[in-house]
Amino acid sequence: MGRVCESKRLKAWRNANENAKLFPVLFGQPSAKIVPADQKSTADSNQRLKVGVVLSGGQAPGGHNVISGLLDKTKGSTLYGFRGGPAGIMKCKYVGGFDMICSGRDKIETPEQFKQAQETAMKLDLDGLVVIGGDDH
Numbered sequence: 001m002g003r004v005c006e007s008k009r010l011k012a013w014r015n016a017n018e019n020a021k022l023f024p025v026l027f028g029q030p031s032a033k034i035v036p037a038d039q040k041s042t043a044d045s046n047q048r049l050k051v052g053v054v055l056s057g058g059q060a061p062g063g064h065n066v067i068s069g070l071l072d073k074t075k076g077s078t079l080y081g082f083r084g085g086p087a088g089i090m091k092c093k094y095v096g097g098f099d100m101i102c103s104g105r106d107k108i109e110t111p112e113q114f115k116q117a118q119e120t121a122m123k124l125d126l127d128g129l130v131v132i133g134g135d136d137h
Helices: 016-022 063-073 086-090 111-123
Strands: 002-009 030-036 050-055 078-082 094-096 128-132
Touching: 050 063, 050 086, 063 078, 063 128, 078 086, 086 111
Parallel strands: 050 078, 050 128
Antiparallel strands: 002 030, 078 094
16 A cells, blocks of 8 residues: 655746745645655655556546656556546556547446446556546535
């Protein structure tokens, strides 16, 4: 099991004062990193991970940036893109690398759907799953 550790505080490259006014709750907050429970807080670990990513609830602004960031920060790791939104997780439909994965309006709500998603995560031996978009609570 992993744990979340705090990393360096992020700074704006330009317009720091304007960004601080626009995003008062977020600006200047530390970034977070998930590390194995037995690993000390090292912000630049070279650990190879298996991470799934899914677009949910339609096209999410910044979704491409999240996927690009995952690719940049997980070099040497395996990135699985689940095709067609949450249904791709339940049906274990995925592509590797930076292929187009499409979004979907399906939801993972029932015990059977959670079981299907869990089976996919276990089959692929995922270390994490990133869901981009979706605003259901």
